[in-house]
Amino acid sequence: MQKILIYTDGACKGNPGPGGYGGLIFQNGKKLEFKGSDPSTTNNIMEMTAAIVALKKLKEPSEVExxxxxxxxxxxxxxxxxxxxxxxxxxxxxxxxxxxELWQELRRLADTHNITWKWVRGHAGHPENERADQLANEAIVEMARG
Structure with missing residues (x-):
């Protein structure tokens, strides 16, 4: 089973309000960045969506942090x-x-992969967490621009 590192974050302008998610996937020496948005959501939904989107990008069962x-x-x-x-x-x-529904989707995905869930302090200078946060906020700005 290959080892994959994933960093995710969600953001919301107002809660509820316009939201975004972003993340990074490190796999086989490569980095993939992703982001997306929703016009009316919550911060928790965006946090969960970021993890779901990341895990859905994996092509085969994997060892995930x-x-x-x-x-x-x-x-x-x-x-x-x-x-x-x-x-x-x-x-x-x-x-x-x-x-x-989001928890159930995460559970289905967790049954496919061996996932270790790790918490990092937000806005504390962790480079990958800061980048995931930046991607989530970029997605909100891009959505607002149309």
Whole structure:
């Protein structure tokens, strides 16, 4: 299984509001950058979308280290998900899990790959995280320009 490094970030101008996502994939000595946007979304949705888009770009099952500054994403995938699944996608307070479809897609993708979810502090000078943030914000600006 090949080893792949992924760095993702999401951004939102207002929450909800116009949002963007961006990321970097390091594979076989090459770097791929990607970005996208949504006119009306939330920061959490953009964080999750960045990870989904990155993982969908992988052509075969892989050993992945995925870095994000979203504690929501890391904790959701590493701590909360087993309980959500056990409770049929409801929270401990019996409310429906927010962004259920995105969590389910992430779960499907995580079943394909061996993913280690890693949190990095945002806006702390981590070069790849800073670049992912820049790509997410570029996507918002490009969307606003039409």
């Amino acid at each position: 995925l870095y994000t500054d979203s504690e929501y994403l890391v904790k959701g995938m590493t701590e909360w998900m087993p309980n959500w699944v056990r409770r049929n996608w409801t929270t401990s307070t019996k409310k429906p899990v927010k962004n259920k």
